[in-house]
Amino acid sequence: EAIQRRQVSHFTFKPDPECQEYGQTQKMNLFQSITSALDNSLAKDPTAVIFGEDVAFGGVFRCTVGLRDKYGKDRVFNTPLCEQGIVGFGIGIAVTGATAIAEIQFADYIFPAFDQIVNEAAKYRYRSGDLFNCGSLTIRSPWGCVGHGALYHSQSPEAFFAHCPGIKVVVPRSPFQAKGLLLSCIEDKNPCIFFEPKILYRAAVEQVPVESYYIPLSQAEVIQEGSDITLVAWGTQVHVIREVASMAQEKLGVSCEVIDLRTIIPWDVDTVCKSVIKTGRLLISHEAPLTGGFASEISSTVQEECFLNLEAPISRVCGYDTPFPHIFEPFYIPDKWKCYDALRKMINY
């Protein structure tokens, strides 16, 4: 039958073992873990406010459900359809000292706010000689491929922002990670962009602590140790490379070290380099297009720092240099087969 029904997912979400450190946990999916983080923030910080398009009724992905009822219309409110205004407003109130949590409905729509982020938010502290800052601004936005999002509901724009000193960019891989990282972004004294993999909103379910806890920014996590090759990714793609690591072990007897980068900028050079020094091989993978994608920054730095340790050229398995297509998505994404194939070539180099 030539009818193409719903696509099979290109990844399998594997929950991390339950964390015992932070008290009572509850089963939450990704959007619920976000709600939990926001709830904790608004509860403890009376200056914290949440705003963006459609956040009042709970948001198009349900991330803000219940918060307006709980904290009132002065603290959880809608904005007009104007990304430039959302971020500009957020910067303004952050400068006065409020904790501003802005939502951009899809990362694909962040570009009208680009000037506000790059020319205002990122430079606020620097240009004022530290007299002023908008560090209490956090921008959250759904990110990444979702199966049928096409050009304007699938983008991963982290590379555009990686080129901008003054902001932090963070991408979680799971509900537990998301809550801890989001809380850290909100607390962080610098403007942060927090990209949430939308394909994981319902698909990723884990035990997540009910109370606040913080996962540090600018620290990558080695989620699986290995000796033959280092695999680096962030967001949804972490689950793809995890599976590739299993495939490599099973089919090739290759031991992979899997790293979730977590913070894009400022990124954890030490953890990645330490790993590459051990393994001698590096594969980086992201959905965003290859050219100018963040893998190029990682690759460049690693070859500078670890040149003599490398057994093979660094491999990047990424989206193609095209806009994100609709019907061709299965061919476009850097799926496990492309990653596996690149890994195989590196091992045989």
Add this chain to the structure above:
Amino acid sequence: MKWQPLTRGDRRAKEQLLAKMAVAVAATKFWGPSRGLGRAGLLLLRRLGARGVACSHPRRQQQQQFSSLDEKPQFPGASAEFIDKLEFIQPNVISGIPIYRVMDRQGQIINPSEDPELPQKEVLKFYKSMTLLNTMDRILYESQRQGRISFYMTNYGEEGTHVGSAAALDSTDLVFGQYREAGVLMYRDYPLELFMAQCYGNVSDPGKGRQMPVHYGCKERHFVTISSPLATQIPQAARGPGYGIMSIRVDGNDVFAVYNATKEARRRAVAENQPFLIEAMTYRIGHHSTSDDSSAYRSVDEVSYWDKQDHPISRLRHYLLNRGWWDEEQEKAWRKQSRKKVMEAFEQAERKLKPNPNLLFSDVYQEMPTQLRKQQEALARHLQTYGEHYPLDHFEK
């Protein structure tokens, strides 16, 4: 520099300025330099005395005709008067712009001189365009629910704005639609087959399967391909005048009002070479998209009001019935026929293959860059080895 002779205006200005300066100087002498002019002022006065009031420079001379001593505002670009009463402009004064309409909610013409008096054939085309769109919407919305297409957006309630405006334009006028304006294409006789092709992203899609459903485009019909981002700078009628744009607000559910306003706006835009803003008020009856449940943010009663009491299709149907240009028989037959046409197009579209995956790579630029060609070749090689893991059977070879 050649001296220009003083004009009478110049002279008066100079004398008045000097008089003021003299007062200031006197004050300075009396009170000391901290009041009145001060040192700088005295210097200025001396310079003025020697050279006249800046009349040596031709541009300055022109400025002096808008004398700074005249009590009108001199701000460039401001044509207002001064006011000495402190008053804020109330926003709701501006938002009370009246709404132009031709038909009442029962399809009766209110003011006969505003009736465009279109021939039966044309009005039937309006009606059939709107209803065919409605039928296509119902079927495609349902097909998304069944997992046959990935996504859909209906046009319920807004059909009047599409068809009224499209009808008033020339067929060659270039239209930049947003994602809820498919009625323009429907009016311009875009084939059902091609609507479906885009929604299914099949081989017949002129857009080459690149965008989510409802992102239609047609070069031959002068309809620029829709994209998802919404323009955030479009003013409403209330702000049109603020932008210096001729503006009108119309009842978007009254297809004749939309038609009249668009027709006149187009005529004048071309004749006067200036933009015209038409704010067509309407109501989105359907959910935003198949990803939305609008009961989360609006009442069912509100939606029902618009669906039952003020729908562009119903109003036009009343008009047709009143005129004797339509009846229940024809309505039944047309419903059946339009549904059949849509279903046929739909079934055919579903059976077709998707375009060749090579089309993933073209049209990024007009010419394909070397690096991109290499990526295309890499995918082709990859599929040779790993093709079993991809839905290649559904795609053209």
